[in-house]
Amino acid sequence: MKEEDEILKRIGKRNPFKVPDNYFENFTSEMMSKLPEKEESVLKMKTHTLKMRLRPLYYVAALIIGAVFIIQFGFRKTGSTEKEGVITKTEVTASDRMIDELVDRSMLDDYSLYVYLSDADGE
Amino acid sequence: MKLYSEKEILQLLQSENTQRKAFEQIVKQYSQQLYWQIRRMVFSHDDANDLLQDTFIKAWQNIDSFRGDSKFTTWLYRIAINECISFLKKQHQSEKVDLDAPEADISLQLESDSYFDGDEIQLKLQMAIASLPPKQRMVFNMKYYQDMKYGEISDLLGTSVGALKASYHLAVKKIEQLLNEMD
Numbered sequence: 001m002k003e004e005d006e007i008l009k010r011i012g013k014r015n016p017f018k019v020p021d022n023y024f025e026n027f028t029s030e031m032m033s034k035l036p037e038k039e040e041s042v043l044k045m046k047t048h049t050l051k052m053r054l055r056p057l058y059y060v061a062a063l064i065i066g067a068v069f070i071i072q073f074g075f076r077k078t079g080s081t082e083k084e085g086v087i088t089k090t091e092v093t094a095s096d097r098m099i100d101e102l103v104d105r106s107m108l109d110d111y112s113l114y115v116y117l118s119d120a121d122g123e
Numbered sequence: 124m125k126l127y128s129e130k131e132i133l134q135l136l137q138s139e140n141t142q143r144k145a146f147e148q149i150v151k152q153y154s155q156q157l158y159w160q161i162r163r164m165v166f167s168h169d170d171a172n173d174l175l176q177d178t179f180i181k182a183w184q185n186i187d188s189f190r191g192d193s194k195f196t197t198w199l200y201r202i203a204i205n206e207c208i209s210f211l212k213k214q215h216q217s218e219k220v221d222l223d224a225p226e227a228d229i230s231l232q233l234e235s236d237s238y239f240d241g242d243e244i245q246l247k248l249q250m251a252i253a254s255l256p257p258k259q260r261m262v263f264n265m266k267y268y269q270d271m272k273y274g275e276i277s278d279l280l281g282t283s284v285g286a287l288k289a290s291y292h293l294a295v296k297k298i299e300q301l302l303n304e305m306d
Contacts (some may be wrong), residue, residue, distance in 0.1 A: 003295050008128055010302070011248050013268060015160055016241025023172075030178060035183050038142065056236045094254075 126152060129195050136186060146186065150179055153196065157203050163264045164207045164257070166229055168238045178203040184196065193278070200279050204261065209240055211257045229253035251301040255294055262287055263294040 002008070127148050135145030136302075157178060161169040181202050181225070218294055230250050233239045241249065252260055261280065265271040273284045 003292060004298055007248070007295065011244050014241075014245070015159070015268075016239055016245040016249065017159075017166075017168070018238045018240055019158075019168060020238070024155055027154050027158075027175075028147060031150050031154070031179055032143075032147050034176065035143075035146070035180065038183075082175070109173070109189070 124151060133191065133195060138191075141201055142186070146183055149182075149195075149199070153199055154179075157199065160200070160264070160269075161207055163252075163268060164260060165210060166232060167236065167251070170210065174203070174206045178206050181206070186246050197278055201220075204279060207261070208257050247302055248304070249300070251298040254301060255297065258282075259290050259294050262290045263298070266291050 132145050132148060135141040135148070154175065158171060158175050161174045161178075162168065165171055165174065178199070182199055185202075189195065193201075227250075230246065233241070233246055233249060239246075239249075252263060255263060258280065262276060265276050265279075266273075273287050276282075276287050277284050282290075
């Protein structure tokens with residue numbers, strides 16, 4: 001005796017659900033007409049992947065901009081007692097050195113850096 | 124309709140020129156059985172139709188990632204099952220279904236559904252099935268209506284045979300109890 005025998009005896013297995021007339025006959029052609037072209041879906045996936053791959057570089061660009069901002073702000077504060085001309089010189093030298101170091105560490109060439117900074121600004 | 128073997132379909136899928144044609148064959152061959160699997164889970168024809176279409180679109184978009192680790196039909200069924208379970212979860216989250224008494228909602232839905240022609244006792248059975256958690260409902264339907272072997276269900280749901288047996292046993296007991304309460 002199967003455990004579901006009581007339900008089977010009382011109700012059986014008849015399917016109580018129906019479908020609209022010719023539903024299955026027409027389903028395949030309707031489904032195929034809604035199916036996206038393979039090229040489209042591949043292209044979509046590629047765009048998505050490229051964006052995802054660039055994302056870490058946006059972060060690096062944002063980090064550089066942030067670092068430059070902090071350094072400039074910091075030097076202005078600490079150098080407030082010095083003469084104005086000296087402060088500007090130190091500020092520029094320190095910022096340039098810091099940027100060069102960060103660019104070297106992130107292994108970006110000048111063109112890529114320009115592209116990433118432009119993209120990051122545009123977002 | 125000429126039925127293609129799984130091997131033939133897989134061969135046709137590998138070439139870009141025949142891929143779309145092969146997929147059309149897949150839709151022809153498997154739409155009915157997938158539809159009934161989905162319909163018994165969600166009860167409404169409109170929802171089942173939407174989920175079946177979503178299943179095929181997902182399968183088409185990911186067809187290149189099918190590596191043949193499992194049977195193609197198993198892969199297709201898994202997509203349908205995931206679609207169903209996500210749909211039911213969303214339905215619960217959006218509170219379209221009363222979590223405390225899902226069977227009451229299904230009763231109202233089926234009584235006004237022109238694509239349901241069950242009698243009173245069949246309505247009661249569907250109400251009792253609706254009270255089961257989604258995965259247990261799936262197990263019950265596969266075993267009771269489709270006579271699937273526990274091994275096959277295990278491949279589809281990724282649950283051990285022992286756990287499936289226990290789940291089916293509990294589902295049967297709960298349904299019997301609810302049917303008795305409704306009498």
